[in-house]
Amino acid sequence: MRRAGLALLALLAAAPTALAASGEDPGWPCQQRLVPRLEAGTLWPGPAPPENAAWRDTPEVAALVARITPRNVPEAEGLDAIKAFAAPLSPAERRRLLPLTFAGLLEETNRQRSDLITRIKAFARRQHALAEVANRAAKELETAPAEASGEAAARRTELEQRRFFTAKAFQDAERTMRYACEMPVQLEARLGAYARVLQAAMPNG
Numbered sequence: 001m002r003r004a005g006l007a008l009l010a011l012l013a014a015a016p017t018a019l020a021a022s023g024e025d026p027g028w029p030c031q032q033r034l035v036p037r038l039e040a041g042t043l044w045p046g047p048a049p050p051e052n053a054a055w056r057d058t059p060e061v062a063a064l065v066a067r068i069t070p071r072n073v074p075e076a077e078g079l080d081a082i083k084a085f086a087a088p089l090s091p092a093e094r095r096r097l098l099p100l101t102f103a104g105l106l107e108e109t110n111r112q113r114s115d116l117i118t119r120i121k122a123f124a125r126r127q128h129a130l131a132e133v134a135n136r137a138a139k140e141l142e143t144a145p146a147e148a149s150g151e152a153a154a155r156r157t158e159l160e161q162r163r164f165f166t167a168k169a170f171q172d173a174e175r176t177m178r179y180a181c182e183m184p185v186q187l188e189a190r191l192g193a194y195a196r197v198l199q200a201a202m203p204n205g
Contacts, residue, residue: 028117029124030181036117038110038188043195044102046202053103060085061097065104068194071112071183075190082197091203098198109191113184120180127173134166 028034040048056062064085068078082101086094141159145152 027121027124029127029177030120032181032185034117035184035188036114038106038113038191040102040106043106043192044099045199046099049099049103049106053100055100055104055107058097058100061101061104064101065108069105069108069112071187075193078190078194079197082194083201086198086201094201094203098202102195102198105191105194109187113187116180116184116187120177120184123173123177123180127170127177130166130170130173134163134170137163137166 068081137159
């Protein structure tokens, strides 16, 4: 029992450290590098759209952005929508509307990623608190008499149950955390694919 308790302590103590790899932000628990904000210059090789581009004032652009930026939209579906949007446009319309579309996609993707990053950090804080609860229960259990009766036996049973359920909740949440950590990266990759298709549709010259 003592060996199992020590193993649990090691697991709970190591998990948050193993996840945090960037070192840039102590509140960031993911192995993936924290990129708080995506910049137009890294994704759009042409002249960058203005920071506060009024893409919402262009109904067809706003509709496309709203259609393909939700997290549950597959990348392939978004790419097809961009191609269908660009196909009937004249060269002049493409020069005006496609950079505006990118501005909208960038703004909405940054908004979604910012929300995700905030939630991931909050989740990590809850994980840290949960690990502390499990560690306290495990340490108390290590000092509780193995052969006990009466109130002492009831206390030991309570500690064993608390340790078990807290550790299980922690490990289940770690799996959720690993999935959540992928989401900002996936949104960045999808935006990059959108940007490349928009650039490919821009007229030459």
